[in-house]
Amino acid sequence: MDISIALMVALVSWRVDGLCVDGGIRLMGGRAQTADGRVEVCYNNVWGRVCDSSWSSLEAGVVCKQLGYQGGVPYNDGYFGRSSGPVYLSNVRCLGSETNLIGCSHDHISSSSADCHYTTDVGVSCYNQTKVECTDWSLRLVGGKESGVDGRLEVCLSNQWGTVSGTNWNDKNTGVVCRQLNATFSGGMTSSTFSPATGPIQLSSVSCLGNEPTILECDHTSVAGPFPDFSNHESDIGIRCWKNATLDQLPSPYLLITTNAGVLQMGMDGTHLALVVDQPTLYPMYGLDYDIREGTLYWSSYTYQQRLPIQQSHLDGSGISPMLDAACIAGISLDWVHHRLFWTNYCDGSIHMYDLTNGTDTLLFNSTLSDDVAVDPINGFIYWSSQTPGRIERGSLIGGSREVLHSTDLACVLSLSLDLASDRLVWNDFCLLKIEMSFTNGSHRTTLLSPINAYGMALFRGVLYWTERSDQNLIHAVKSLRIGSRGNITTVANFSIEPVKIRVVDMSTQPLANPLKLNCSSTALGARLVVNCSANHTSKSLSCSVQNRTIDQCKLPLTIDLPSVDSTTITIVITATDVYGLTSASSVLYTKPTPYIHLVNNSPKIKGNSVSFDVTVSQPILSMFCQVTNQIKNNCTLGHYTVQGLQAGTYTFTAQATTADGQTAVISRHFNIASGSSDCVLVLTNDGIMVTKDVAIVEFASTGSPKAFICIIDNKRSIYPCTSPLKLSGLGTGSHTLMMGTTGCAGNSPVMVETFQVM
DSSP states (O other), X not given: OOHHHHHHHTOOOOOTTXXXXXXXXXXXXXXXXXXXXXXXXXXXXXXXXXXXXXXXXHHHHHHHHHTTOSEEEEEOTTTTOOOOSOEEEXXXXXXXXXXXXXXXXXXXXOTTOSSSOGGGBOEEEEEOXXXXXXXXXXXXXXXXXXXXXXXXXXXXXXXXXXXXXXXXXXXXXXXXXXXXXXXTEEXXXXXXXXXXXXXXXXXXXXXXXXXXXXXXXXXXXXXXXXOGGGOOGGGBOEEEEEEOOOGGGSOSSEEEEEESSEEEEEETTSOSOEEEEEOOOSSOEEEEEEETTTTEEEEEEOOSSOBOOOEEEEXXXXXXXXXXXXXXXXXXXXXXXTTEEEEEEXXXXXXXXXXXXXXXXXXXXXOSSOOOEEEETTTTEEEEEETTTTEEEEEETTSOOOEEEEOSSOSOEEEEEEETTTTEEEEEETTTTEEEEEETTSOSOEEEESSOOEEEEEEETTEEEEEEOOSSTTOEEEEEEETTSSSOOEEEEEEXXXXXXXXXXXXXXXXXXXXXXXXXXXXXXXXXXXXXXXXXXXXXXXXXXXXXXXXXXXXXSEEEEXXXXXXXXXXXXXXXXXXXXXXXXXXEEEEOOOOOEXXXXXXXXXXXXXXXXXXXXXXXXEEEEEEETTEEETTOOSEXXXXXXXXXXXXXXXXXXXXXXXXXXXXXXXXXXXXXXXXOOEEEEEEEEEEETTEEEEEEEESSOOSEEEEEETTTEEESSOOSSEEEOSOOSEEEEEEEEXXXXXXXXXXXXXXXXXX
């Protein structure tokens, strides 16, 4: 019986590595967990070979559909190795609609034929892929963070999506692809971070000039037949496109990165990629900083003995213009408070300050091979790194106060970064392959990562971001590490262009409206007034004055002895001067509180020939004395005060208190000691006579059981009977006298006289 007839009769079901059933197919010699390999067919319980003459994607498709897959890619020339079995089929020719390989036209070759060598065994790579209607030469990006912006590049051919080989791919190809995908894309870069596909490889050897409207116009090879060199999907090309910069759609904070293609911006997670400044040059962009308040971006280009200016633009990359033209400009750092730009000269090692307001440049320090620079405008320091020998130094923003923070185990520090919130300084040593950190004063030095191939760095809210560059294509990266996370490094983005320096832009940060702002307040502590101040950044010097009198050696907190100041109202002025000589003053106005004395518990209390008082004051006192007419008792204490052995007559009780801040309070009370005895004693209750404007309120009482009270005002107007509380209105300004007496008391009637003022 003919072998083809026998195989067709025996067709039952197929598996890649199943039992040998006549007409069955299996794939051998392929990769684990994948549907690819050398095609073998079963006949008479023996697996045999298929010769590769005329083997194409049509035959591969039929094989894979017979195995339960949706399609396949052909391989020949013994790509998946040799088989030891007999040759069963050759010159297989399929239409593509067949359900099994035996249904295709083919020739039978005996097992002893010498016309089919072991190097010509056929192979396939099968795939499952949802069929999506697509237009030839349309493109898409799959598997990225942002839909339509990044991902594995796929192209549609013959109504089927497939990948593109990355062999010899370049950024010109990427630019054409990104502009074909979206007219708003200005370009892109290559990335190998996206997972490989399992479908067909549609294109290879793509070579664009860069100005083509579509990838179809570029030189390329269409993978329509067997191309073993392109069978590995690990070479599938990935693309990250960038849009024209739009700050209104950009999250805050975000990253700015200088590269050999321009200035990139991206979100902290690697999304929202855009080329802010598209300015590829022979010399890569290097130093980088920005000013939120002015909305300005600054960058330098790294050269040696070549004059290239520091340039500026708006944060969205528009309005590019040169500013400072100098040679060997390396690191730059902005003092956003005072609008000054600091920069290093790599050739002669000098550190400069450029005033952005008046355009003057000032030499601050001389060093050797200085590279990066970082500015702390709040505390008035500039930090810089040097090589040969390796050092990290700092000094004043106006020059001077120079000190070496680190000078051991350093070779070539390329980047410095300050985090003012945590008072940390971070740097990377490119030669010694390590990232280190210390406090800004140089203490507590520690190694964060080693070995590490870092270049530029930025420390933001406890997270360190850095760029990595490599001589190998497609593995340049931006990475991050949360400080204290024990080396848990995150890759933010991978791309082909070379990243250099990096900065974090935080649009929520409100820059200081004034260079220096001082706020002072005071607190009274007994006889002392303590004045303290806060400022938005550190001042260089302070001056103090009290009542226009300058205080020597002004230091905060400032303590003032209140009794030594005669005035009730005290004016204190604190003036701070920053590192540039700019000043800010803050005034504190303090008014000594006016104390007053209370007589409580129906004071005075008269009993026979003795009188007692209960005294309290409104605030703490330094000293107090009490007096009954000429009988003085010094330093009487608050509380109960008694005078005995008084003769009949009218007396005046006076109490005077002195507070810690030098204020005094005085109260007087008149009382009468009657001759003989009386069971009635007149007293004022509560606070005695309370005066408000031209109205006086008198609260009084009496011991015993008087029949009535009689009141006489200014020896002119009498009120009988008068009752408590007594309201006296219509009083003119000045001193007034109130005389009170009782009727119906046994013995002599007591009389009490009080004097009060109406203001």
